[in-house]
Amino acid sequence: MPNLAHHLRRAAAWVILLGSATAAPAQSVGLPAPRLLTTMPMGGKAGTTVEVAVTGEHLDDAGDLTFSDPRITAKRKPDAGDRYTVTIAPDCPVGLYEARVTTRLGVSSARVFAVGSLAEVTVTTPNRTLATALELPLNSVCNGAVADRAIDYFTFQARKGQRVVIDCAARGIDSKLNATVIVGDAAGRDLLVERRGGAIDFAVPADGKYTIKLHELTYKGGPAFYYRLGVWEQPAGTSVVRQPSTQAVNAFSWPPVGLPVQAATAEVEPNDGGRPQRVTLPCDVAGGFFPAADVDVYEFEAKKGETWWVEVASERFGLPTDPAVLVQRVVKGEKGAPDTLADVLELSDIPSPVRVSSNGYAYDGPPYNAGTADVLGKLVVPADGLYRLQLTDLFGGTRSVPGHTYRLVIRRAAPDFALVAWPLHMELRNGDRNALSKPLSLRGGATMALEVVALRRDGFDAPIELAMDNLPPGVTAHGLTIPAGKSHGMMLVTARADAPRGFTNATFVGRGTVAGQAVTRPCRLATVAWPIPDSWGEIPSPRLLADVPVSVSGIDLAPLTITAKAPVLEATAGTKLTVPLVHRRTSEFSGDKIPMKAVGAGFEKAPAFELPIQADKSEVVFDLKALNVPPGEYRVSFLGGGVVKYRHQPEAVARVEAASQKMLLEVKALEAEVKRVADDAQRAPPEKKEQMARTLTATTARMKAATAALTATQQQLTRAKSAAQPRDIADIIVCEPFTIRVRPAEKK
Template sequence: MLRSVLPLGFLFAYTLIQAEPPKLDALFPAGGRRGETIEVEAIGKFNAWPTEIWTDHAGLTIAPAEKKRRLTISIAPDAETRPALVRLFDANGSSAAKIFVISDHPETRETEPNDNSTQAQELNATTTGIVVNGVLKKSDTDFFRIKLEKGQTLVARADAYSLGSLVDPFLTLLDPDGHEVALASDSHNLDPYFVYQAIQSGPHVLQIFAMAHPAATAIIFSGSDSAVYRLALSLGSPEPVKIQADHQEQKLADENGSRRMNAPVSVEGILSQKGEVDRYLFEAKKGSAWQFRVDAHRLGLPTDPVFALDRPNGALIKEVDDVKPTKDPGYLSSSMPQDGNYTIRIWDRFHRGGPPLRYRLAITKPEPELTAIIDKDHFVLETNATTELKLKLNRKNGHDKSLVMKIDGLPAGVSLEDANATGKAKEATLVLRASMDAPSTNLPFRLRILEKTDGNATKDSFATRSFLDSKSRGDYLVNKTEWLHLTVKPKEPKKEKEAEKTKP
C-alpha cells in the first residue's frame, strides 16, 4: 500500500500571533461633572495594561489606574461642557474613539438590582437636574423611583444611541397607581425624550429599556456590556434650544398669511398649532441660484420638517422631506425659472404643533464647497512598508480647486506620498511610507487640505472621519472628528511556510 512519507527534515507549520491593539467599546460612566475626579471603567479588550490615552478635550486629565480596565479622569473646574473623544493606544495601535461627556450637573450611577418596579432606585430630581449613568446589559431593564408633586413638570432624556451604544432605547413613566402616563422612543435620533406634568402627587416609577439596533427579528429587551447610557432628569419647564437666526418668524411683515423676507436670510420659526403650515415670501430673479435649508433635528429639536418651494403662480417646484442621514430637508435651486415672488411652505411631517415644534430656515447663495472624508481614523504603519489613506472628495456648487494634502509633524523616517488631487478628482488615495529605520511611535494628527489657485494655496481645511454610516438613525453626540491616529511599529516577521509533503 502506498502512503505519504514525511521527510526527516519536516518543519511543522506555526502561526505567529500578532499582538492586537486596545479595543475600547465604551466608557462607564460615560461622563462626569466639572471639578470632579472619578474612576471610569474602560469596557473592551486589552492584551496589555496600562495603555496610553489621548483625548481632544484640554479640560480632561486621564491616567490608567493600577487595576486593569480602570481609568482615573480628572475634570477641570472650568472645563468646557461638551462631549469629548477618548482613545486608548499602545505600541500595536489605537482603539476607536469613544465619547465622554463633561457636564455641570450632579452625577450618579445606577445601582443594581433595579430590574423591576419593587427594586426601583430612589432618585431626587431637582430643578438643577441630575444625570444617572447606567449600562443596559443583555435583556436588562432599569427602574427608578421619583417623587413628584401634582403640577410639577418632569423632563427626562436618555442618551444611549447618541453615545454609540448599539441599542434603541425607550423610557416609560408610571404614576403612583401604576398606570403608564408617558412613553418615549425616538426624538431627533433613536434616543427618547419626554416632558410630563404630574396630575397627582406621589412616587412615580421611570423605566428605561432598549431594543436591538440595528433592528433584530425578535422583539425582546436588548443590551450588552457596552450599552452605556446617560439619563438626564430635571424638574420645571425644559430649557429651550437656542437658535441663531437673523429674524424670528412672528416679527416679519405679514402679507396675506405669508411672512415677507429678503434673501439671503435665516429665520427662526415655530409650528404653534396642529396641522399648521408656515408660509414665507421672497423675491428672486430668473436664473439666480439659491440654497434652501431647514434645521430642526440638527439642533436637537423634535420637529420633522417638510419643505416646499412654489412658483409665483403657485405651482410646485420641489417638495423635500429628509436629506439623510438627518431628518431635515434641504434643496439647491441652481436656476430660478422666472422673476417674481416665490413661496416657501414648511410643516411637520406628522402635522404636530406646539411650543417644542421649532425650526430654522436659511436661504443662502451657494458657494463652492469641499468636504474631504477619510475612510478610517486610526492607522498602523510598519517599518519598511506603506499604508493607504483613502479620501472621498465631496465637491458642491462648482468646486473645482486642485488640492494638496499635508500632515504636520510627521516623525523622522515617515513621509506622505501622492498627496495631490486635480480639480475634478472625487477621490484620492494617499500613501504613508515608513523607512526601515523609522522609530516606533504614536502620533495624533490631522490631515490638512490646501486648495490651490494658480499654483498657490489659498484656503485650508482638515479631512474628517465621519461616524455616521448607513446604519445610523440620526446624529450622535459627536458625528465626526478631524483628529486621526498613526502608530509606527517594527515590521512583523513573515509567517513561516508550511513544509510540503513529499511522496516516496
C-alpha cells in the same frame, strides 16, 4: 476617479478566489486593531474626579487613558489594569469628548466620555425590580447598563406643578441601546412612554414618588447597552436642552463657512400658504417643523436671471427630519382672476458624493453616508416677480415635536467645499459583512488608506489638494488629489518600518482656490461606533470624531511593505513607464499572488495586475499613451487585498517560555529544599522539633505558591501559543505612494 471602495470590493472578490484553497469558510477581515469598547461610568461632572473602568479588544499592554481635551486627565490605578482615576478640570466645558487607551498596537478607537454639570450617580447593584429601584435625586445623571431581558427601575421625588425632564442618552453616546423610557406613579403604573429616543417632558400631577422604567426596545442587553439617564427640573416656558450627542457623518457639511451662529431672521407663525412670511433675499431664517403637517411659506421678490443657492439644514442637526423645498412663481390673475402659482424648482435630498451601502449595511458600499436628507440646490429666476418658497418635513405629517428645527439660507453663490474621510473598508463575498472601527494605529512599514469625500457647494469645481500634518516621528502622509469636478480622493498615511512608538493629534485639511483666493478647509474623520464583525444581524452606527489621532505601534510590523524603488519616477508623455517595486514580508500569505490596482488621478484606469507575493521585487508597467496622461506631476499608489497568515505576538511565546522555565527551576529547588527540611526535622532533637516544623511549613507554603505560579505561567504559555498560531485574515494591502513626473513629448 472611480469609487475607490469599488476597487477594494473587486480585490476582495479576488482574495476569495486566491485564498479559497486554504482559507476557512468565514475569514476574518482586518488585522487586529486596539478598540476601546466601554467606560463605566461614561462621564462625570466638571470639577470632579471619578474612577473609570474600561473594556475593549486587543488592548494588549494597555497604558495611558487619554482624552481629546487636555482638561481631562487620567492616572492608571496601581494593581488594577482596567481602572483609571479620571480628573475633570472645573473649566472643562459641558459636552462630549473622545477617550482612548494606548496599547502595544498603538492608540485605540475612541469611546465617548461625557462631561456634564449635574450630579453623577452610577448603578452599582441590580435594580431590576420596583422593590430594588434606585432613588435618583432631581438634577442628576445616572450611569448604567441594562441587562439582557431586563428592566432597570428608578424612583424620584417631585412636587405638584414641577416640570421634570427625563432624558436618556444612549445612541448619541455610542451605546447600542435603543431606549424605551417609561414614567410611572409610585406603584409603577405607566403615565408616559418614550420609545423613539426623545426626552419626556413631565408635568408633575401631585406631590409624591414617581418611577422610571428603562429597557431596550427589544429587551436586548449587556455591557454595550449603557446609558446616561438625566432627571432634572426644567423651568416653565423654557426649551428643553438635551444631553449632548455625537454627530452623524453627514453633519460634516454644515455649517457653511462664515455663517453666523444665530440666524438673522426667525420664522413667524402663521406662515402657511394663505399667510406667507415676507423675506428679502439674501436671507437666513431659523424655524421649526411644528405642529404636525406644518407647511412654512416664505415670499420674496426676485429678478429674471438672478441665481440664488438654497440650503436647508435640519437632519444635519441630528434630527429625524426630511426637508423638502418647492419654489413657485406667483402669476397675477388677469381681469380680477385670482393669482395662480407656477412651479419653478423642487429640492430634496443632497445625495452622497460616492455610492454607499444600499441598505445601511457594509456590503455593496461603505457604511458611511456623506449624503443627507437636507437640501442644497440652485435657483435660476425665470422672470421678474414674486416667488414663494414652501418648506415641509416629509416625515412630519403626524409628528408634533417642537424641537424639530431647521435653518433656511438663500444666498448668492459662495463656492466652497467640505470634507470627510474614513479608513477604507473591505468586504468579502463569502458571507462576511463587516463594519469595523479602524483607528489610525499604524504598524511599522504599513500604509493606511483613507477614503476622502468632498461636498462641493454652490458650483465649486476646482481641484482639492489633501494634506495631513503634525504626525508622529517616522510617519508621513500623502494626499491623492481630488480632481476638478470630482468628489472623492484618498489620503495615504505611512509609518516607516523603524518608526518609533508615538502618538499625535494630526491636522487634516483640504486646500483649494475659490475666486482666485487659496482656502483651507478641515477634513473631519468618521468611524463606526462599534466594530461589527457580521452586519447581517446588526446595522452599523457611523459618526464623526472630534479629532484626528495618529499613532505608531513601535513594536508590531506590517505583514507586507511595498515601496517603489525610487520615490520619484520620470517619463515622457506617450511612452511606457516601468515602476520597480520592492517587497518586504514579515508574515506568510495564502496563495502566491495579490491582486492590486493603481489609484491616483490619471492612473486609476490602468489595468489591474497581480503582485507576486513570494518575490522580493516586481515591476509594473504604465502605458502613458493608452492612459492618455498629460504632462504633469502625479501622486500614485497601488492597493489590493491579501489573506495574511497572521500570528498574534509570536514573540510572547519565547518570553513566557523563559518565565515558565525559570519558575520550573524555582519549583524544583523548593521541592528539594522541602525534602531536605523534612529530613532535618525528622532527625532534629526534641528541643528543635517545633522550630523545624515551622520551617517546614513555611518552606512548603513557598513551594505551593511557586507551583501555583508555575501552573499560571504554563496556562499563559498555552494561551500565547494558541494566539501565535497563524490564522487567515483578509486585509487591505497598500503601497507607499510615489510620484510620477510626466514630461512633454519632444516636438518633431
